[in-house]
Amino acid sequence: MGKGYHVAVVGATGAVGVELLRVMERREFPVAALRLLASSRSAGRKMTFRDKDVVVESLGEDSFEGVDFAFFSAGSEMARQFVPPARAAGAIVIDNSSAFRLDDDVPLVIPEINAADANSHRGLIANPNCTTAVALMALYPLHRAFGLRRVFAASYQAVSGSGARAINELEQQVKASVQGIEAKAEVYPHQIAFNVLPQVDSFLETGYTREEMKMQNEGRKIMHLREFSASVTCVRVPVFRAHSVAISAEFARPVSLDVACDALAKAPGLDLVDEPGAHRYPTPLEAAGKDRCQAGRLRVDCALENGLSLWVSGDQLLKGAALNAVQIAELL
């Protein structure tokens, strides 16, 4: 494979793992050797990278010998078990799970926002939560313009955020419904087809879900904004791909719609799609498969002193996961 890095992908067969391979191809990430790792269940499967077959290997503690970059997208439990041996073997780990995101010695990075934080890594950099990443792509430019204080947000999260089995579950439920037969729910606690579920992740004592607190907790760390608060309701919707978020944001300084538009239009990795009269605003179907997030429906908030309301859509498998991870590796 020529000059470049020895790269391992943990959770290679999952929804994010598959995207990671495509993103590295598209961005011509310098891969000299590629090791695809997954549970023993998926071992032996062949995946394609740059037109060549690569056989998936069974993940073990000794899988990281000689690896330069290890992309983890295998959930928190696997990350807690296998990130330490990967670091010990000298790999730089970029982990997509929530396991280490809030640890003081682990940078949590969105390259368009806090690229410099990546430099202080000690062999591990965390990738942010997908909904948080999509929302911050629009909130951070507005923060720079007006000083962000707090947000009230509600999400519209695609099933691909729950992985390949959830995509299949929505497909099967829709087919069952068209055929007039009963739809089975296994991945989600209730039917997701033709329904919306106000639960993503598990519940905390406070009544918020873990997912709902990520925007505040991760947002504070990524934006270096200790006082930032975010009240979020995270909702799963029957969309295959791309998350959307409705946001009311309060700022320290008076807002101007022109300045806000300008800030969003110039923001890296973001497109301002905002011609409501022509029915042009972000939708998940439009954002799916695109590297760039989309912001629109920008308006002066009618219930806040210095506030803006907006709507953001972004492909959470890309900016919310695979793309952001590869961008982090590119920084280093």
Place this chain on the structure above:
Amino acid sequence: MGKGYHVAVVGATGAVGVELLRVMERREFPVAALRLLASSRSAGRKMTFRDKDVVVESLGEDSFEGVDFAFFSAGSEMARQFVPPARAAGAIVIDNSSAFRLDDDVPLVIPEINAADANSHRGLIANPNCTTAVALMALYPLHRAFGLRRVFAASYQAVSGSGARAINELEQQVKASVQGIEAKAEVYPHQIAFNVLPQVDSFLETGYTREEMKMQNEGRKIMHLREFSASVTCVRVPVFRAHSVAISAEFARPVSLDVACDALAKAPGLDLVDEPGAHRYPTPLEAAGKDRCQAGRLRVDCALENGLSLWVSGDQLLKGAALNAVQIAELL
């Protein structure tokens, strides 16, 4: 048909009109004579009421002779044209459109909240917006407990809110998708299957849609709360029936979760469905077809001084339209 009122239903063949007939049957509304009115396109169609066929008549200015109650669910334009002749003929009109809702001399009524307002009618009472009605069913009991000041809300609105054609459009798009062919969009400006659209109703100069301002404008009038403000994002989702709303609400007085739970559990027309650990919370699929709205996901808001977050689902064809209209007639 025995003793009772002479009732006219305008827009009888629409999604709400059909529900009106079912609600009057179920609640044994005293109908002595029934006149079903619709555009000439639907005239001649037969509909069933209490096991008898009723032929739909073409709506005209002379359709209201002898009518006691005229239920209008035919949109604002038809309401502006035909409500005046109906009132002139002596009928009491209960109008589901937004045409007269904010007029000073027209009561806007949710019987569980401001039943007494109905008494001052001059032949016309307005039925509130569906999303507003569903949200206020939970917000008003909380207002009584803590004094409501403002809300930040995002809606998840079912396609049946756009009428029978929109239900058909979602069905056709889903079928097309299962067959792998292209989905046509006619009712909505973009595909609604496997998508969400941050537009309900048309846009105002401010960037909000008309639908989004209804919660503030109608909420002030219904709750007698002039200072109430509401920043809302209204979103259409691929759900057939029942709207949901994610709400962060700020109050004048300190909140208590126990008092809030108690207020919601005792609220008329509302069920508290709130055992998140057991995956019990309102969903549109659960709320569909039910007279009672559902509230859940109640929690102390993490970004407000005196705030609560909650999630409400309700069948907008029932509480948001047909049921509320019949309840208003029952008051009189």
